[in-house]
Amino acid sequence: MAALNTIKSNCRKVMCIGRNYADHVTELNNQRPKQPFFFLKPASSLLLPDEGPVLRPSGVNMHFEIELGLVIGKTIRDLDTEDDAEIEQYIESYILAIDMTGRNVQEEAKKKGYPWSIAKGFDTFCPIAGPISKEKLTDPHNVEIYLKVNGETKQQDNTELMLFRIPRQLSDISKVMTLEKGDIVLTGTPKGVGPVVTGDVMECGMRINGKEVEEVKMRVE
Template sequence: MASSFRTTGRKIVAIGRNFADHAKELNNAVPTEPFFFLKPTSSYIGDGDTVEVPKGVDCHYEVELGVVIGKDGRDIRAADAEDHIGGYALAIDMTARNMQDKAKRKGLPWSAAKGFDTFNPVSSFIEKSKVADAQNVRLWLKVNDQTRQDGNTEDMIFPIPQLIEHVSSIMTLQAGDLLLTGTPKGVGSVQAGQTMHAGLESGSKILAELKLNVKDREGLFEFNKFKQA
């Protein structure tokens, strides 16, 4: 079921650079067609949990609207996309920015930079009926109660139906999968000891919130441990 996407979903499909101002703030070209990457479902955490910052990593937040797929589909036309949406969620695509930058320079995948445990905080499931217009909801994120991101899904370059058509033309979207639809401008670093508070709003109605702590990650990983790489 879509409502249990955190445990039943098979993949997280994340759209990159779907807000022009965000693409520009990272000195990236504004895309002329959608592109995406995958994140593991092992990166999920929920409200009240803790994001872990790996050693040596510049950890960035990216608040996003998540679309929960309600039924399987391949080659879904944009006109039929609504039938495959099961609901929504508020999400944060955490990113090891310096790792991503290094990967981009070398033409390598972003899997490590995007895939750490705790790097996909997500709210509980939002019923589809509670979202009057998914292309007009407000996304915001605060660090230590200071607003860092404040945008609206109406500013997406590629709307949700077009994203679903594009992704499903490449791979089957399965019930419980999460489609992250892009982040507005304002991304930046978060460090151990800070807090994050994110929200999703429709008009005056709060659809979801996430409150998260941040701490250093323990373990074997250290960025640039292999200096010759």
């Protein structure tokens, strides 16, 4: 299992699932998708725990989105499965990630039909923590992920609430583009997203059967 700095330096794409928790779809007034919905973040947006704060670009309303992340261990191309057991072989490890989003930039892009790359792609817009081994995280569809801002819980939900489970996500992505060893997949965010400003402290983590997972505790300014 590669260390977190190696995960960052080996990553060639970060593929994000959007609109994958029903209550989050509702809170942003979006339509519930009929199939997994995905977009790219650049590897240059990855931020390690010791690399300092998330930088807010001027004029940008910056939102947090806590997400369970997968580190791909083996090439996936044209996969077609809904079977949880079958996808294990393709996952090297798990991480926790914040899909930082310039919400006003994204809203403008959505209105004008522009790409999302800028809203999602600023430097520092993808803090990550971990990794967690597959031995420790045996069921990715049954972990609680949470994010607090200045001590107040903003997001806290179980990944069992995903609209499209991980086998379907990986299958659909891999029919469009090959997932390579080292790529990262973010599996979507539960409800509760919101803004942070410079100086706010985000604390995130994960619980398995109610027990805190120390490897992915993350504190980001």
